[in-house]
Amino acid sequence: MKLKLRIICLLACLPLITPAQLDTVIYMKLNKQPTSKEKAFYCITLLKKSDKKFVETRFQKHPDIQWSQTGYSKIKVLSDSVLKVKKYQDNKLQLKLKRYFSPVNDSIYYFEEVDKQDHLWRTGYTKNKFPLHLVQEMKTYFENGQLESIRTYKDNRCIESTHWHEDGTPAPENRAIDLDSLAEFPGGQAELFKFISKNIRYPQQAKNKRITGKVFLQFIITDKGKVSDVKVIKSVHPLLDEEARRVVGSMPNWKPAKFMGKHVNIRYQVPINFKLIGFW
Incomplete structure (x- = not known):
């Protein structure tokens, strides 16, 4: 079965905290493997506030080489076995x-x-208590106790994930594997939005009725790069x-995503904003 993923375009950018302020900085590639700052797609920082208090912050790099914060955690050490x-x-x-x-062996902990x-x-x-360094299997749960996902x-x-809805029915396309590389429009994300801007045709009837708004589309980039x-x-x-669907459907082939060295299908989302400027 071909793999399908859901990727959301993130555009907001915030500066990365200066490394001199931190006790630990971990740079990772898209597939979560260690790398240099220049080649990193993700970053985790750890700031020690006291002997028992830490702040763990996560960042993601965007195509314009800017970093945005995706979230952070305040961690308090209650004991050797509880955070x-x-x-x-x-x-x-x-x-x-x-x-x-609870320790499994000298290098791995089981956690709940x-x-x-x-x-x-x-x-x-996990190999670490924080930041987590996941190995083997992880399970997540809904508030009602229903199993939400199993990830390997x-x-x-x-490298593998299976998901369910809250009622227990399978959600086969909701995958979360770590890719080697994302699908890429020819020339990158900036060229993608240039293509949309150049080829969009505002429907005259929509202009006359002053209809505006942002249409969100979802599509698949196949393992051959086709939309x-x-x-x-x-x-x-x-x-x-319909116009937004037409423009996306007319896009040229993309460079397909890769997982474990093989091209795979990837599910992608993009917004198209219809806005009338100087129209009264």
Whole structure:
């Protein structure tokens, strides 16, 4: 079965914290393997606030070589086997949990994460207590206790994943494996948006009715680089939806994504903004 992934275009950028402020900086490639700062796609920083308090921050690099913060965690060491973790996104507290560890052997720990309401949130195996360095298997759970996902890791890289909906039905296309490389439009992301801007034709009827908005589309870049299965996932108006679908469907072949050295299908999302300027 060919692999399908869902990739969301991230455009917001924030500066990376100066490494001199930090105790640990880990740079990783797209496939979560260690690399240099210049070649990195992800970055994890660890700041020691005291002997028992730390801040773990995660970043992602964008095509314009800017970094954006994807979230951070405040970690408090309660004992050798228990951590208290507060997870934040957009500077808002998202989750409070405790992470319990038990040694499997000299190099691997089994861990369980339980939230404030004593719901089991995640279990797995890791080489580090923080930042986690995942190995073997990790499971995540919904609040109702239903299994959400099982992911297989090899040296911190997700190489296989299976997901379910909250009612227990399979979600076969919701995959989260760590690719070697993403699918790429010829010339990169900047050229992608230039292509859309150059080829979009604002429907006259939509202009007359002053219909505006942002249409979100989802499509597959096949292992041959072809664009297929174009769908509108957030509609504005049938006139704009159809034009957005037409433009995406007319795109040239992409450079296909790679996983474990082989080309694979990848599911991609892109927004197309219809805006009338100087139109009254």
